Each structure stands twice: as structure tokens, then as C-alpha cells.
Amino acid sequence: MTSRKSIAARQDLAREGEKPTGMYLILEGWAMRCRQRADGSRQILAILLPGDLAIDPPHRPLNHAICSLTQVRYGLIPHPHFGEDTSELPEFMAALWRRQLETASIQLEWIANNGRSAYERIAHFLCETYARARCCGLASGNECEFPLTQQDLASVTGLTSVHVNRTLQHMRKDGLIELHGKRLVLLKPDGLGQAATFDAAYLRWPPAARALVA
């Protein structure tokens, strides 16, 4: 890793238009891929948790930004080199490849959001995010840190914050969740999963990232 940096909440790790010089490895805190739209609204394209890598094509301007949600510690790892004279460790390449396949699986699941209702979308995102947070050791019991505002949830799901608010109230009335003060509690994980048709199988959690962090 070339460097380790720290950055405050709600700042850019990389801006739209920049050409990434490496892969961003999140060491601590929450980050996201975030696109600014012409009308000023934002669209969140991915959530990055500790251990996650933001890998983008090298030498190409990003068409979105990579931003912190909370304070973030991160590292910038040079892009791997696959040429004849590669000096990369094979197990590093293997970990990277698995990671990328996992990322693709998560992205497919987000694409499936297009066919889901507001309630399903939000429920699915909460299930996924909780599961991922849990695997980074960020959850205890049925509870985890959750630094997204309802506005952020709206940017994730492509809904308005007003509708997110009402849908969350609906979920609370259904006794599925608690959500306040940057903290999420799954009161009925199974019920929520059912509402979201959530099946965690697409989430694999090899501790590849830990090898990279070490």
C-alpha cells in the first residue's frame, strides 16, 4: 500500500473526472460511490465498508465520486499488473479476483432493485447492509451502526426522502426495525428478509480484505 490517509465525514476520496491512481481500500468507516446528477440530486451507487475495495479502470476519468459517509481511514493500493513481468503475489491476485466477483454479485442485486417496490428496496438494502456490517464486526446482536440519513437512503433507492420516511414508518409499524440516531436494529430479521426477498447467499465473506490490510 502506497499510503494511508484519513478523511473527515462527507468528503471526497476521489472526485468525478479524476483518474484513479490505484484502488481505494477502506480501513475504517463508511464510504460510498456517489453520482451527482444534472438537477443537483445525488445517486448513491455503492456502499463501501471496512475491508472493501473500490476498484475502477485505471487511466479513465471516474464518472462518479468516491465519498466518505463517516470519518474514514483508507489506503490507496496500486493497480495490479497482469503483464508478463508481473511481480504480484498469486494469492493477492486470487483474493482480488474473488473480491471483484463478489462486488459484481452485489451490483446485480442492486440492479434487481429496478423491479422492486419502495418497501422491498429499502428492506433489501437494510438486510444487505446489516449483513455486510456484521461481517466487518460492526454489528452486535441485531444492531449495527447506520450512518446514512433518510436522504441518503433516498439516494440509494432512487426514491424521495419523503417517501423513504413514510415507508420506514410503515416498517416500524410492522415491528420490523428500529432506526434512529445512526443506529439500526433489526427487530425481526426474518420478517424483514421475507419482505425484501433477501437471500444472503450472494454475499460471500472471504477474509481476503484482512490479508490485504495486514
Next chain:
Amino acid sequence: MTSRKSIAARQDLAREGEKPTGMYLILEGWAMRCRQRADGSRQILAILLPGDLAIDPPHRPLNHAICSLTQVRYGLIPHPHFGEDTSELPEFMAALWRRQLETASIQLEWIANNGRSAYERIAHFLCETYARARCCGLASGNECEFPLTQQDLASVTGLTSVHVNRTLQHMRKDGLIELHGKRLVLLKPDGLGQAATFDAAYLRWPPAARALVA
């Protein structure tokens, strides 16, 4: 490549629940990733054109099917092996890696659909698909083959076929497209691109696939 196969239109190359034994390389024809939902409706998660690779985590059941849209010729390539004793060609690995990054870029773009209106979604899909088809040599002038029905378009965009129909009529009235008989014409590519806020930069087209096919 272990084998080359041919399959009729609207058949499964791989079914949900199967564990893929390799990567599906499309040689000819159109294919898709397709999820069957509980209520019977389908959701199209990706379109696969000649030269495209469907790569999934090995040894894990697919949570969706890979199906043909038209008649398809394809090959099944063993998953790459990254161990110490890897026997893969470095340029093969490099091509594979670039391919996967490209796929991730396209997927991010589809995720952005969550924040788009029906008109934008459809316009964006048409732009992207035309651009990709063009790069496979499947387009001439502003015209290309387009084997998706309006029902398929609905499955891609997460809309109903009725609404897709009305939106297409709207586009025709705007003089942007012609679409009938499995053929798409972009009458005003720029106008359509503008309506979709489409920027082709995320599509890179290294002829990597050709190296794989050869």
C-alpha cells in the same frame, strides 16, 4: 475452451441453482441474465452480446438463470486458476481483468437506473445497447438488430410492458427512434443520448474477447 455449443432462442444456458463449471463466452447471438421472481414476473439483470463473458463465482449456485434471447452459439471456458502453479497466460488474465472491470462499469450504470424516470431508463438502455451492438459489428449506420420484445424491455427496466409501450410511442413522437420487427433505428442519436444523459465513456471496447475467441 472446453466446448462449443449451440442453443435455440429462449432457452437456458444455465439455470438458477446450478453451479457454473466455467465462464460462458457468447460467440454469436444475444443472451441475458434473468431472474424469475416469486410472482412469476421476470427481471433481466444483464444483456450478453457476442464477445461477452458471463463470469460467476465458481462452486456457488446461481441465483438467476443465463438464457438465450436469440439462437446462441457459446463456449464454456474453465474458471481461471490463480494459485502458485497457475498455468494461465498473463495476457489472458489481463484481458479477463479488464473485462471484469468493464462489466462492473456497465452494472454501475444500470444501478443508476434506480434514479431515472421511465423515459430516461428506456432511452439509456437503447443507447447503451446500440453502442455495444455497434462494437460487435452488429450495427450499420444508425440501425441495429434488436431482438427484445417490449415485454423484455419491461423486464430490463422494471416497468410494465404497457408503460414501456406508451413511453416508446412518446419517443417515436419525439422523432428519436424507430423500433419494430426486431430492428432498432436511432433517428437522433444525440437527442436520445441527451434524454438519457448517456455518456458512452464508461463503455470501453478492448478487442479482448476476440483474443479469447481465436
Next chain:
DNA sequence: CGAAGACTTGAAAATCATCAAAACGAGTGG
């Protein structure tokens, strides 16, 4: 305490879904 951001609420309007039926088109067999 004050200010800024986040959350909540209500009413009206736009978008999109649902249901049902009709028109169109391509292919098949008589």
C-alpha cells in the same frame, strides 16, 4: 441558547401499474 440539519406531516399532482380487450403480424396448415 441558537442554528443547522434531519425528520415528520398534509394535500395535490404526476407517474406508473393493473385490468381487460382489441388490433396487428408472423407463421402454419389446409
Next chain:
DNA sequence: CCACTCGTTTTGATGATTTTCAAGTCTTCG
């Protein structure tokens, strides 16, 4: 060539979902 069928496209009417706008309340934090 015609009649028939099947899938696709088109149309209309109605209803649900979601957005928009605007205002109010609640938290958090300096």
C-alpha cells in the same frame, strides 16, 4: 391463398404508488 393461431403491440379506463411542494417539529451540536 385463406383461415387459423399465437404472441406481440396498442388502446382505454381506473387505481395505486410515488413525487412535489410547503410547512412544521425534533435533534444535535457548537
